[in-house]
Amino acid sequence: MDWAWVGENLGRIRGYALQHLFLTAVPVAAGFVLAFPMSLAAIRWRRLYAPLLGFTGMLFTIPSIALFVLLIPVTGLGPLTAIVPLTIYTLLILIRNTVEGLDGVDPDVREAAEAMGYTRGRRLLGVELPLALPVIVAGLRIATVTTVGLVTITALIGAGGLGRLIVDGFTLFFPTSVVVGVVLSVAFAVAADLVLLAGQKALTPWRAGRA
Amino acid sequence: MELVAQLLDWFTAPAQWTGSSGIPVRVLEHVLYTVAATGVAVVVGLPIGLAVGHTGRGGTVAVNTTNVGRAIPSFGIIVLFFFIFGIDPVPAVIMLVALALPPIVTNTYVGVRSVAPAVTDSAAGMGLTGWQVLREVEIPAAMPLIMAGIRTSAVQVVATATLAAYIGLGGLGRYIFDGLSQQVLNQVVGGAILVALLALATELALGRVQRLVVPRGLQARSRQAALDAKLT
Amino acid sequence: MRFRRSTLAAVILLLAVLTGACAGGDALEGGGGGSGGTVVVGSANFPEQLVLANMYAQALEDVGVKTKTRLNLGSREVVFPALRSGEINLLPEYTGALLDHLAGGESTVTEPDPVYEALQEELPEGLVALEPAEAQDKDGLAVLPETAEEHDLATYSDLAPVAGDMSVGGPPEMETREVGLPGLKKVYGIEFAEFVPLDTAGPVTWEALQSGNVDVARVFTTQGIIEARDWVLLEDDKDLAPAQEIVPVIAEDSLSSEVETALNEVSETLTTEDLTDLNKQVEIDKRDPAAVARGYLREKGLVGE
Numbered sequence: 001m002d003w004a005w006v007g008e009n010l011g012r013i014r015g016y017a018l019q020h021l022f023l024t025a026v027p028v029a030a031g032f033v034l035a036f037p038m039s040l041a042a043i044r045w046r047r048l049y050a051p052l053l054g055f056t057g058m059l060f061t062i063p064s065i066a067l068f069v070l071l072i073p074v075t076g077l078g079p080l081t082a083i084v085p086l087t088i089y090t091l092l093i094l095i096r097n098t099v100e101g102l103d104g105v106d107p108d109v110r111e112a113a114e115a116m117g118y119t120r121g122r123r124l125l126g127v128e129l130p131l132a133l134p135v136i137v138a139g140l141r142i143a144t145v146t147t148v149g150l151v152t153i154t155a156l157i158g159a160g161g162l163g164r165l166i167v168d169g170f171t172l173f174f175p176t177s178v179v180v181g182v183v184l185s186v187a188f189a190v191a192a193d194l195v196l197l198a199g200q201k202a203l204t205p206w207r208a209g210r211a
Numbered sequence: 212m213e214l215v216a217q218l219l220d221w222f223t224a225p226a227q228w229t230g231s232s233g234i235p236v237r238v239l240e241h242v243l244y245t246v247a248a249t250g251v252a253v254v255v256g257l258p259i260g261l262a263v264g265h266t267g268r269g270g271t272v273a274v275n276t277t278n279v280g281r282a283i284p285s286f287g288i289i290v291l292f293f294f295i296f297g298i299d300p301v302p303a304v305i306m307l308v309a310l311a312l313p314p315i316v317t318n319t320y321v322g323v324r325s326v327a328p329a330v331t332d333s334a335a336g337m338g339l340t341g342w343q344v345l346r347e348v349e350i351p352a353a354m355p356l357i358m359a360g361i362r363t364s365a366v367q368v369v370a371t372a373t374l375a376a377y378i379g380l381g382g383l384g385r386y387i388f389d390g391l392s393q394q395v396l397n398q399v400v401g402g403a404i405l406v407a408l409l410a411l412a413t414e415l416a417l418g419r420v421q422r423l424v425v426p427r428g429l430q431a432r433s434r435q436a437a438l439d440a441k442l443t
Numbered sequence: 444m445r446f447r448r449s450t451l452a453a454v455i456l457l458l459a460v461l462t463g464a465c466a467g468g469d470a471l472e473g474g475g476g477g478s479g480g481t482v483v484v485g486s487a488n489f490p491e492q493l494v495l496a497n498m499y500a501q502a503l504e505d506v507g508v509k510t511k512t513r514l515n516l517g518s519r520e521v522v523f524p525a526l527r528s529g530e531i532n533l534l535p536e537y538t539g540a541l542l543d544h545l546a547g548g549e550s551t552v553t554e555p556d557p558v559y560e561a562l563q564e565e566l567p568e569g570l571v572a573l574e575p576a577e578a579q580d581k582d583g584l585a586v587l588p589e590t591a592e593e594h595d596l597a598t599y600s601d602l603a604p605v606a607g608d609m610s611v612g613g614p615p616e617m618e619t620r621e622v623g624l625p626g627l628k629k630v631y632g633i634e635f636a637e638f639v640p641l642d643t644a645g646p647v648t649w650e651a652l653q654s655g656n657v658d659v660a661r662v663f664t665t666q667g668i669i670e671a672r673d674w675v676l677l678e679d680d681k682d683l684a685p686a687q688e689i690v691p692v693i694a695e696d697s698l699s700s701e702v703e704t705a706l707n708e709v710s711e712t713l714t715t716e717d718l719t720d721l722n723k724q725v726e727i728d729k730r731d732p733a734a735v736a737r738g739y740l741r742e743k744g745l746v747g748e
Contacts, residue, residue: 005731061366061410063373063384066403069391076530077516142281149284153374156391158516158525166287171488171515173646174729175294182287189282231637297650379612379639379647379656389615389640394520 002176013165013180019079020161020188023151027083028144031090038091039098040124049099056092064089064150068157077158086150090143097139101132130204137200141193148189152181162188217397218404232385234405240381241409244300244372248307249365256312257357260319264353265345273320277313285310285371293378303375303382310371311364318360322353351426358421365417369410373402383409482697485531486514487522489643490725490732491580491665491718495535497736499691502705505746514732518616518643519544527567532697533706538562538575539685540582540622541692548621555579555686562690569695573706575688576713580665582622582684584611584677590658591675598680602659603632610637612651613661614644622684623661630683635659665715667723689713712743 006013042049067085075081105128113127129136155163162181169177201208221227227234263273285306292302326349334348335341350357376384386402389395422430482503486496493514500510513531516522523544526534538558542550545565552558559575566572586596594605602609617623618638627633641647644662652660653672662669662676669676691706717739724735740746 002729008731008734058407061370061407062403063370063387063406065373065384065391066387066399066406069387069399070396070403072394072521073396073524076528077513077521077525078530145278145282148282149286152284152286155286156377156517157521158513158530163284163286164515166284166290167488168493168515170290170293171493171645172490172725172729172732173294173649175291178287178290178294182284182291185284185287186279186282190279193278193282232640293646297654298647298656376640379641379651385640389618392518392520392615393619394518394524395619 001179002174005174005176006180013162013184016160016162016164016181017184017188018161019159020148020151020163020185023079023082023086023154023159023161024144024147024188024192027086027147028090028140030083030087031094031143032140034087035091035094035098039095039102042095042099043102052095053092056088056095059088060092064153065156068154072157079159081157082151082154082159086147086154089150090147093139093143093146097142098132098136101135101139102128104135105131133204134200134207137196141196144192144196145189148185148192152185214397214400218400221397221401237381237383237385238405238409241369241372241383241406244303244307244375244380244382245365245368245409245413247300248304248368248372249311249361251304251308252311252315252364253361255308256315257319260316260357261323261345261350263316264320264323265341265349267324270320270324274317277316280309281313283309286374286377289374289378298379300375300380302378303372303380306374307368307372311368314360314363314367315357316360318356318363319353322356322360323349325356326352352429354425355421355429358417358425362414362417362421365413366410369413370406373406481509481511482533482693482702483511483513483531484533485516485522485525486512486535487519487643488515488517489645489663491663491722492535493732494721494725494736494739495689496533497733498709498740499533499535499706501733501736501740502709502745503702505740506701506705508699508702508705518614520616526570526692526694529694529696532694534692536572536690536692537580537687538572538690539687541572541690542685543621548625550685553682553685555688558686559688559690566692571693571695571698573691573693573703574710575690576710578665578689578713578715578718579687580663580689580715580718581679581687583662583664583679585652585660585662585669585674586658586677587652587655588673588675591677596675596677598678599627599631599633599683600680602677606633606635606659609635609658610639610656611635611659611661612639612641612648612657614642614648615640617661626683630681663722665719665722667719667726671723671727689718708745709740712745 038052042052064085067088068081071081071084075084109127109131110123113123118126151161152163152166154160155167160167162185165177165181165184169175169181230236259273263269288309289302289306292305296302330352331344331348334344339347372382373384373387375382376388383402383406386398386405390397390399390402484496484500484503486492496512496514500512503510516525519540522531522534523541525531538555539553542558542562542565545567546561550558550561552561555575559572562572584599584602590596594601596602596605613623618640619625624635624638639651639657641651641657641660644660644666648660648662649668649672651657652674662674664676668674689710691710693702693706721735721739724730724738725732737746
């Protein structure tokens with residue numbers, strides 16, 4: 001490890017970290033915005049669920065580097081080329097957990113809400129969603145941690161956040177840079193995971209004391 | 212449409228099917244990386260998951276450690292170990308094992324833990340030793356979840372083994388990385404299709420294995436377990 | 444019937460995903476190039492390019508031009524389209540290699556001046572090749588000293604009779620580029636037993652040659668590693684590789700007289716020896732490319748202290 005290099009390059013490293021944050025947050029957020037209505041549709045129209053899972057599962061098997069490369073002629077070497085595939089990869093996990101989470105709500109609770117005069121929409125927002133939150137957040141956590149790792153690969157197509165440290169370290173045969181990239185990427189994933197977990201705990205106070 | 216024609220050209224060129232960079236060799240290399248990595252992950256991960264699940268000790272530590280494992284960027288790991296081992300399958304296998312371990316450990320642990328205490332207690336009451344309880348009761352009952360974990364791992368490994376080509380190794384990633392450098396997109400698409408097909412084949416093959424190793428009474432639960440597994 | 448309906452649903456979803464993702468992404472487009480007077484300097488994926496691009500960027504900053512670097516992006520096949528599309532505005536290039544890329548291997552000139560003139564003809568509209576440097580970095584082939592001794596190799600021509608038993612490693616694009624395998628076959632009759640795709644004369648290639656994974660490796664003639672490892676650089680005795688003078692290629696929109704003057708000053712001083720020394724500092728001494736570039740510009744008095 002060349003600690004002097006780390007000290008000299010702190011500014012650059014910080015820039016890459018911020019870019020990494022951007023390249024993680026946007027796809028996960030966009031993925032959730034897309035997955036949520038799809039999940040509701042899959043619950044409403046059961047028949048959609050299997051093809052939806054099959055299709056997003058199929059997308060999941062396409063190697064990320066291939067999708068990134070194929071987008072270069074369309075969206076260039078920029079962040080958009082990274083963001084579109086990363087968004088696609090979050091869909092499987094987010095849809096599955098949202099549907100399973102909402103499905104898992106106790107039918108008795110649902111009936112009780114209905115009996116109390118809740119409309120369909122209010123029941124979803126006021127009762128089912130809060131109860132499904134732990135499972136939905138579990139999906140968000142997996143999607144986020146996975147995305148943080150995949151972002152590093154986008155360095156190969158000119159984006160990359162902390163992945164730039166890995167690719168540049170490779171080109172220059174300079175392990176310090178690679179180690180810094182890997183360690184910060186792991187730290188970032190763990191931190192993001194903990195933040196989401198804390199957010200979930202704050203939003204579901206009635207579960208305090210349970211795992 | 213033009214791409215489809217180019218793709219057909221790519222797949223049907225005779226040169227594509229022979230020699231050290233032909234499709235059969237690349238598929239074989241890819242399969243070897245996958246089998247080696249998934250195999251090592253099973254050999255290492257299964258005992259850990261079983262031990263932790265059976266004794267109930269160290270569960271949080273094991274699950275948290277493997278969750279951190281999920282956060283390790285595959286791409287960084289292969290580059291890092293390239294510095295140590297050079298152009299060798301070892302860096303690729305290490306990267307893939309790191310990727311494959313978390314689902315296997317977590318699913319095995321959860322599978323064993325989720326066996327009802329009443330069942331294991333009565334097995335112990337019937338005079339089974341701890342070892343026998345594990346072998347006769349807990350492992351068979353946990354099998355749907357264990358297999359679901361292995362399937363998840365194997366499919367991810369197939370997709371990620373692509374990165375081996377970055378450090379000069381073979382496998383189907385060659386088509387994608389070489390296509391990137393030369394901007395020959397039909398080759399990239401061809402490579403991606405082959406990887407996706409291989410992932411599908413892996414999923415189907417392991418599904419077959421699952422039917423063989425899961426006790427008949429638990430077959431119906433397998434599908435549900437596969438879904439549940441992903442939630443944990 | 445059921446199957447068809449679920450297929451239809453899948454197709455509709457695909458369209459929804461793609462349009463949704465694209466629409467969502469557009470609004471979030473991050474740093475683009477070009478606008479606002481900032482010159483975006485790009486580079487290909489090998490150390491020399493990182494030094495040169497940093498050099499250009501620092502020289503421009505010194506005369507008050509705002510710059511941004513996007514380095515180590517990939518091969519010419521990836522980076523040059525980005526220059527054309529305006530994602531980057533300035534790129535260190537090599538006259539002969541770029542000419543080959545643009546002319547699709549049809550070019551026959553090899554001497555520096557004709558190559559530069561032909562390049563100017565071939566450059567797409569909107570791009571300008573400024574003054575080239577005297578410094579040249581060509582594609583070369585290197586072997587281990589043992590191999591050279593065993594087969595008595597000093598030139599490419601010496602390779603022709605023995606290549607049939609040898610493997611060669613280089614960047615993937617070597618397989619299709621004119622100065623790569625096609626040219627070796629055409630000009631020298633060299634046909635290797637096997638081509639192993641590696642990286643752009645980087646760590647994978649070094650490792651592959653040193654450990655015997657390949658017998659012959661595609662290197663750059665200015666690489667410090669060649670001398671450091673005692674490799675034998677074979678002579679391109681029939682001039683397959685055309686002149687490869689370092690030349691800044693820039694988008695017309697980013698060109699001003701001060702930009703032109705600053706970049707030309709860099710080209711004026713740069714020699715092949717300088718380039719080899721700079722590469723050595725990065726590859727062997729592990730110094731940061733930006734620091735190496737700064738050191739050079741200061742030494743030549745091209746930027747203030």
